[in-house]
Every structure is written in structure tokens, then in C-alpha cells.
Amino acid sequence: MAETLRARRVESGVDVGEWPHPERTALVEGRGALLAWDVLSGAVFPAARVYDPVRAADWLWEVYGPEVAAELLGGAESVTAREDESPVRDACALLAHLGWVEAWWPASSVAGVPAVDPVLLNAELAVATAAVEHLLDDEDATARALAVATLPDIAVDPEVAALAARLAELADDHGVALPEPVAAPSRSEFALAAGGSDRTGTISVLSGVSPVDWAAVPAGVVDAAAGAEWAVVREPGGTVLEVTVLPAPGLAPRPRLSARFGDVELPLDGVDDLGRITGRVAVPPTVLLTPPARRVLTVYAAGFAETQPDPDASERRAAIIAYARSRVDTPTATITERRAGRR
Amino acid sequence: MSSPRASVAPEQAGVTLPRGLLIAEAWSRLGPAVAPLGNASGRPLARTVKLILDPLVLRPVLNPRFAAGAVDVAHAEELRDRIAAAGPVLAATAAWFLLVKKRRRKAGITEGNPQDLYFQRCFELATTLGDPGAGAVAEADELLADVHDRAGPTVAGLRDYVTDPVNVGALLRMLDAAWAALPAAGPDGGSVLPDRFLATCVTRPDAAVFAELVTDLAGSRGAADLHRPGVAAADGLTDRELPTRPELGAAASKNALPKPFDRSIVQRLFAPLTDAARRDALADVPDLVRREIARSAAPWQLGAEPGRVAMLLGRAAAAGLVGPPAAGAAAQLRTRWEREAYVHRARRMPGDGVHADVHGVREAYLRRLWVRLHGRELVDSTVVATEVWDLLDGVLRSVILDQRDRLRTALERLDERDGHG
Numbered sequence: 001m002a003e004t005l006r007a008r009r010v011e012s013g014v015d016v017g018e019w020p021h022p023e024r025t026a027l028v029e030g031r032g033a034l035l036a037w038d039v040l041s042g043a044v045f046p047a048a049r050v051y052d053p054v055r056a057a058d059w060l061w062e063v064y065g066p067e068v069a070a071e072l073l074g075g076a077e078s079v080t081a082r083e084d085e086s087p088v089r090d091a092c093a094l095l096a097h098l099g100w101v102e103a104w105w106p107a108s109s110v111a112g113v114p115a116v117d118p119v120l121l122n123a124e125l126a127v128a129t130a131a132v133e134h135l136l137d138d139e140d141a142t143a144r145a146l147a148v149a150t151l152p153d154i155a156v157d158p159e160v161a162a163l164a165a166r167l168a169e170l171a172d173d174h175g176v177a178l179p180e181p182v183a184a185p186s187r188s189e190f191a192l193a194a195g196g197s198d199r200t201g202t203i204s205v206l207s208g209v210s211p212v213d214w215a216a217v218p219a220g221v222v223d224a225a226a227g228a229e230w231a232v233v234r235e236p237g238g239t240v241l242e243v244t245v246l247p248a249p250g251l252a253p254r255p256r257l258s259a260r261f262g263d264v265e266l267p268l269d270g271v272d273d274l275g276r277i278t279g280r281v282a283v284p285p286t287v288l289l290t291p292p293a294r295r296v297l298t299v300y301a302a303g304f305a306e307t308q309p310d311p312d313a314s315e316r317r318a319a320i321i322a323y324a325r326s327r328v329d330t331p332t333a334t335i336t337e338r339r340a341g342r343r
Numbered sequence: 344m345s346s347p348r349a350s351v352a353p354e355q356a357g358v359t360l361p362r363g364l365l366i367a368e369a370w371s372r373l374g375p376a377v378a379p380l381g382n383a384s385g386r387p388l389a390r391t392v393k394l395i396l397d398p399l400v401l402r403p404v405l406n407p408r409f410a411a412g413a414v415d416v417a418h419a420e421e422l423r424d425r426i427a428a429a430g431p432v433l434a435a436t437a438a439w440f441l442l443v444k445k446r447r448r449k450a451g452i453t454e455g456n457p458q459d460l461y462f463q464r465c466f467e468l469a470t471t472l473g474d475p476g477a478g479a480v481a482e483a484d485e486l487l488a489d490v491h492d493r494a495g496p497t498v499a500g501l502r503d504y505v506t507d508p509v510n511v512g513a514l515l516r517m518l519d520a521a522w523a524a525l526p527a528a529g530p531d532g533g534s535v536l537p538d539r540f541l542a543t544c545v546t547r548p549d550a551a552v553f554a555e556l557v558t559d560l561a562g563s564r565g566a567a568d569l570h571r572p573g574v575a576a577a578d579g580l581t582d583r584e585l586p587t588r589p590e591l592g593a594a595a596s597k598n599a600l601p602k603p604f605d606r607s608i609v610q611r612l613f614a615p616l617t618d619a620a621r622r623d624a625l626a627d628v629p630d631l632v633r634r635e636i637a638r639s640a641a642p643w644q645l646g647a648e649p650g651r652v653a654m655l656l657g658r659a660a661a662a663g664l665v666g667p668p669a670a671g672a673a674a675q676l677r678t679r680w681e682r683e684a685y686v687h688r689a690r691r692m693p694g695d696g697v698h699a700d701v702h703g704v705r706e707a708y709l710r711r712l713w714v715r716l717h718g719r720e721l722v723d724s725t726v727v728a729t730e731v732w733d734l735l736d737g738v739l740r741s742v743i744l745d746q747r748d749r750l751r752t753a754l755e756r757l758d759e760r761d762g763h764g
Contacts (some may be wrong), residue, residue: 022689054412058363103691167524175456253755269492303693
């Protein structure tokens with residue numbers, strides 16, 4: 001199999017191939033170049049941004065083969081990379097993929113994508129990092145990855161036990177003491193919420209659902225497929241805006257979220273009986289006059305990207321969700337993916 | 344594990360091969376005996392290259408034809424031969440390393456990174472004794488004792504020395520005297536040399552220009568304005584309006600260190616003394632303290648001119664992070680910083696605010712650079728022209744990666760639920 005890659009000279013180096021959308025990007029930060037695989041395309045060869053050709057030349061041949069790497073760095077505008085065996089490229093792709101799982105795995109009760117276990121993920125990340133540490137930008141990358149790793153519970157299965165053994169050996173090599181496995185907490189997979197709870201004396205006069213922009217919230221916080229529900233409610237005391245967000249399954253850290261509706265800002269600081277994240281704020285009755293185009297709810301976490309309208313988002317995210325769902329049953333997927341939702 | 348192939352027409356003048364490819368090729372022929380010095384992809388570890396192959400086998404300082412980057416095909420065979428010839432010593436080094444790690448585990452030692460601490464020592468043992476044989480366990484234990492127990496001054500020794508009433512008076516007088524005679528070098532007259540060096544230091548560092556900067560005392564003269572109100576604070580080196588004479592101090596902890604110029608003498612020496620990899624290269628305590636006192640009153644609060652020049656260059660290059668786009672090293676630093684904004688998006692990390700705080704990054708950059716240079720002075724490692732770019736770039740990388748670690752921790756701390764499940 002051969003893949004044709006276009007290359008462009010840029011001020012600081014060379015750009016190779018088509019750079020994927022961040023949500024589809026599996027990234028490796030190499031010395032002198034970034035590599036990016038598109039998780040949905042299945043391409044063997046990554047795109048690259050070479051920003052220091054001298055440093056990158058030392059290892060880029062591992063990824064594209066010696067001849068193609070020389071052509072790319074020598075100013076070729078188009079190259080044909082032929083698939084050959086390259087354990088280092090495979091190891092880079094694995095590290096990149098695990099990084100994607102960490103950032104973008106779309107855990108969702110609604111879409112049936114189980115959460116990944118962060119202990120397994122961090123263990124696999126440390127082992128994958130160590131496998132290609134010779135070409136990474138950060139020469140302490142392995143120690144850094146080990147610093148957040150804990151030993152997986154080896155009672156789980158032989159594959160996990162092998163991973164734990166490899167991790168322990170690595171930690172030993174780097175003089176890092178790993179925390180012992182903690183007893184698996186009872187995982188509370190939130191039941192799918194079916195509609196709002198009934199309360200007497202309130203009338204919902206306006207309501208809707210807006211998708212949550214993945215880029216506006218950290219990984220694993222909000223259900224990747226469920227929209228955020230909002231309702232303008234008349235109560236005896238006045239008018240109130242209520243927001244309900246379905247959390248992602250799993251145990252990822254959950255920072256405080258906020259929401260914006262038209263000109264109204266509100267903190268999402270409550271949890272309802274169904275475990276959903278909620279927020280509630282008094283609003284002037286004029287909020288009912290908000291034109292339909294502005295009746296959009298934006299959910300975000302502090303510091304996360306300002307969301308831009310993105311017409312491709314829903315199609316792209318649907319594809320990513322379908323992809324993630326398929327990974328759970330793919331024998332060549334990472335342990336983390338295959339064991340998602342299991343203990 | 345597969346061996347890389349360098350199918351290149353032999354002996355074509357001017358044709359080069361990546362050094363990494365030649366090393367990988369030669370390395371894979373050494374077989375499983377060197378696996379402990381390699382990673383799971385069968386390549387030598389970054390530290391194997393940095394601590395063993397470069398300084399002890401290829402020695403590019405003596406053999407510029409083997410320097411990092413591209414190697415002329417005319418020298419390719421020689422490079423491969425040299426690694427092949429070192430095969431038995433490398434295999435023995437690996438065997439020693441395994442043994443030392445085993446003894447380390449037995450002794451319950453957890454301090455420091457074993458690769459950093461033992462690689463070169465194991466290479467020494469391999470060179471003098473060959474493979475570990477009879478008496479190897481004793482040798483390994485002695486190596487461990489040497490690295491971990493006997494080597495160099497300790498924090499406790501430092502604390503005892505500076506708090507001993509017998510010494511305190513003299514040390515304080517020494518501090519006062521040093522600070523009574525502040526820097527003499529005149530201010531910088533707007534030399535073009537720093538910019539000239541920075542313009543090419545990424546790819547072709549000009550050793551002559553660097554030497555000129557050093558003889559010109561450009562670093563010292565560039566520090567003159569630090570004694571104008573607010574300047575050192577704007578560079579992130581102090582919280583005070585003006586740098587003031589440091590305290591002797593008594594206690595220190597790695598986590599709550601003040602800014603460099605606000606650190607006590609003890610605090611300045613604390614981190615180097617707790618670094619097992621470098622401690623044995625340090626002078627004894629009285630000497631360390633005397634030198635630190637003198638250093639604290641010197642330009643940039645550094646003792647040697649090459650390091651001061653590096654501070655000057657770092658300040659000039661880091662200005663490119665906030666100011667208009669510049670060329671050379673400054674431009675490269677800026678692209679690293681701009682790349683980070685992209686990486687935050689791709690890794691789904693918070694970006695707002697972080698990226699706006701570019702002034703904070705410039706200050707953190709100068710602080711980190713100072714700490715690196717100060718640490719090198721303590722082990723008498725002089726900055727040379729060819730290292731400047733790696734230093735300037737490495738400092739920004741480390742500031743950026745620490746920022747990522749902090750963001751990650753902050754996200755976890757913000758967790759509203761009780762603990763982690």
C-alpha cells in the first residue's frame with residue numbers, strides 16, 4: 001500500500017500531509033516535529049509539522065522510511081510513502097492514539113460508549129511513551145508519564161497483569177515509586193435520565209436542547225452525545241431558567257461547569273436525583289422574548305476554548321462516537337479501549 | 344525488533360545520512376545484550392545516547408564528523424564500526440546496569456533516576472573490569488554507596504554550618520562586604536553582538552561571537568539595569584522593587600522557594616544538594632557557602648561571565664515571546680510558544696488565560712534559566728556556544744510542560760465530588 005503525501009515549505013520548516021481536526025487528532029510531540037494521525041482515516045502515515053528539520057532528521061526516517069524522509073526534508077512537494085514494517089512508527093501511532101483516547105474518548109450513556117478506566121489509560125500511556133522516548137521532544141517524558149500512573153489491579157486479567165508488570169519495571173528503571181492499586185470504587189453508571197422531574201405549581205413555557213461543544217469542557221465530564229436541556233419555567237415567585245446536563249459515565253475529575261443562554265450566565269452547581277448536573281437562575285420574563293436564533297445554550301468550563309459555530313461538528317462527532325463504540329470490540333485496539341466500561 | 348536499513352549508494356560526496364539512522368542500525372546489530380540500554384522499540388535510550396554513546400563512544404567534540412545531525416556517507420562506515428567495536432563494552436555496561444539496579448532494589452534505594460546516576464559509572468566498570476564476574480556484587484554495592492552515601496555535601500551539613508554560632512558572624516560580614524561593593528561593569532551600550540549570536544545560534548552557533556560577548560563582559564553590563572527600580576521584578580527574578588542582600592537562611596523546601604534573587608543562601612544551595620546525580624561534583628560546604636555569598640552580589644547573581652551572557656541572551660530571546668516577531672532564536676522560541684496553543688486544543692486542555700499570560704511565561708522562563716545556569720556553576724560546568732540554543736529552547740520547553748502539569752492537577756483539584764470516587 002502506498003500513500004501520497006503533499007509537503008509544503010513553511011517559514012519554520014516543512015508541513016507534511018493534511019492536518020486533521022483537533023477532535024480527530026492523535027498527536028506525538030517529537031523532537032523537532034509534531035506528528036498527527038487522523039483517528040478516523042486509518043492512514044498509516046501521519047501528517048507532520050517539522051519545525052526543526054535538523055533535530056527531526058534524526059528520527060523522521062523511522063516514520064516515513066529513509067528515502068521519503070530525506071525527500072520531505074529536501075524540499076519535495078509530494079512524496080509517495082510505501083508501507084513497510086516500522087515498529088517505531090507503530091509505537092508512535094500507539095502513543096498518539098492513547099493521547100487521543102485521553103483527550104477525546106466520547107464516553108456517553110446515551111450513545112453507549114462506556115468510560116475508559118484512567119488507571120489503565122495512564123499505565124498504557126507510560127509504557128507507550130517509554131517505547132519511543134528516544135524521539136520525543138521531552139526527554140523526561142517517561143518520568144512525567146510515570147508520575148501520574150498507578151499500578152492497575154492485576155487480578156483483573158492476564159493482559160492487565162502483563163501491563164502492570166511492564167509498568168512496575170519501568171518505574172523501577174526511572175526511580176519512580178508507583179502508588180499501589182486502590183480498591184476499585186463502585187462505579188455509578190448513571191441511569192439514562194428520562195425527562196424532567198414533575199413539580200407542581202410550575203409551568204415550563206419554553207424549552208429546548210443544545211449540543212455541548214466538546215472543546216468547551218474537559219474530557220469525560222459531560223455525556224458526549226446527550227444535549228444540554230434548558231427550560232424557562234414560570235413559578236409562583238417569578239421566572240426561572242433551568243439547565244440540565246447529563247454527566248459522562250465514569251470517574252473523570254469534574255470541574256465546575258457554567259452555562260450561557262442568550263445574555264444570561266449561570267453556574268451549573270447542582271445535582272438532581274438522577275445524578276444530572278443542574279443549574280438554575282432567576283431571569284426577567286423578557287427572556288421569553290429571546291429570538292429563536294439566540295435560544296442557544298452553551299455549556300463550558302472555565303478556561304476552555306470559546307466555542308465557534310461549527311457546521312461539521314455534529315457529523316464529525318457522530319463518526320467519532322461510532323468509531324469509539326467499535327473500538328471496544330476491536331481486538332487490535334488498546335487495552336484501555338477494549339476494557340472500557342468493565343472492571 | 345527490526346533493523347533499519349540504510350540503502351544508500353556508497354561513497355557519494357556530499358550525501359549525508361541521519362546520524363540517528365546510523366546509530367540505530369549499528370545498535371540493532373549489537374543484539375539483545377544491550378537491550379537494558381535500549382527501549383521497547385529496540386533503539387538506544389535517549390540517555391544512552393546522551394550519557395554513553397555521545398560522550399564516551401562517538402565523542403563528537405573530538406570527532407566533529409560524528410556530531411548530531413547529518414553524517415556524511417563517507418564517515419558512515421566508520422561510525423558504525425565504532426559502535427560495533429564498543430559492542431562488548433556496551434554489553435558489559437548493560438550487565439552492570441542490571442546488577443546495580445538489582446542491588447539498588449535490595450538496598451531499598453529509591454532516590455534519583457538510575458539511568459542518570461549509574462550509566463556512566465557502569466560504563467567505567469565495564470571498561471576496567473569487563474563483564475560483571477566474581478566480586479561483581481561488591482563492586483555494585485560500592486558504586487551505590489559511592490553515589491548515594493558518601494558523595495558530596497548534604498543539606499544537613501549546610502544547615503549546621505550556616506547556623507553554627509561560630510560561623511554566623513563571619514558569614515554575615517562576608518555578605519555585607521560583598522553587597523557593599525556592587526557590580527562595577529558599566530551599562531550595556533547597545534551592542535549588536537547578542538542579536539548577531541541569536542540570529543544563527545539555532546543552526547550555526549558562532550563561537551567567535553560568543554567568545555567576544557564573554558570578553559566584552561556583555562552579560563555583566565546587561566545586568567546593570569537590574570539595580571534600577573522594578574527591572575529585576577519585571578524579569579521575574581524578584582518580588583522586590585530592588586534586589587536586596589539575601590539572608591543566610593536556615594530552612595528550605597523544594598516546593599515553596601521564593602524567586603531567585605529573594606532566596607536565602609541556604610535556599611539557593613538546597614536544590615543542588617538534594618540532587619543525587621550532581622551532589623558528588625559539589626565543593627564542600629564552607630566553600631559552597633563562600634562562593635554563593637560572592638555570587639549573590641555579582642551581576643545576574645551568577646559567578647561566571649558565560650552564564651551571565653546566557654542570561655542576557657535568554658532575556659533578549661524571550662522578549663520575542665511578547666514583542667513583535669523577531670528572527671533567529673527568538674522566532675524559534677515564539678513558534679514553540681505558539682505551537683503550545685495548538686497542542687492545548689488538540690489535547691483538550693484549557694487554553695484561555697493560559698495563553699494570555701505570556702508575560703508570566705517570560706518571567707517563568709528567566710527564572711528557570713537562572714536556576715539552570717546557577718546549577719551548572721555549582722558543578723563548574725561552563726556554558727559554551729554550541730549549548731546555548733539547547734539551553735534556551737530546553738528552558739522554554741520545561742516551563743511549558745510544567746504549566747501543562749499544573750493545569751492537569753488543577754483540573755483534578757477542581758473536582759466537585761468528594762475525592763476520586
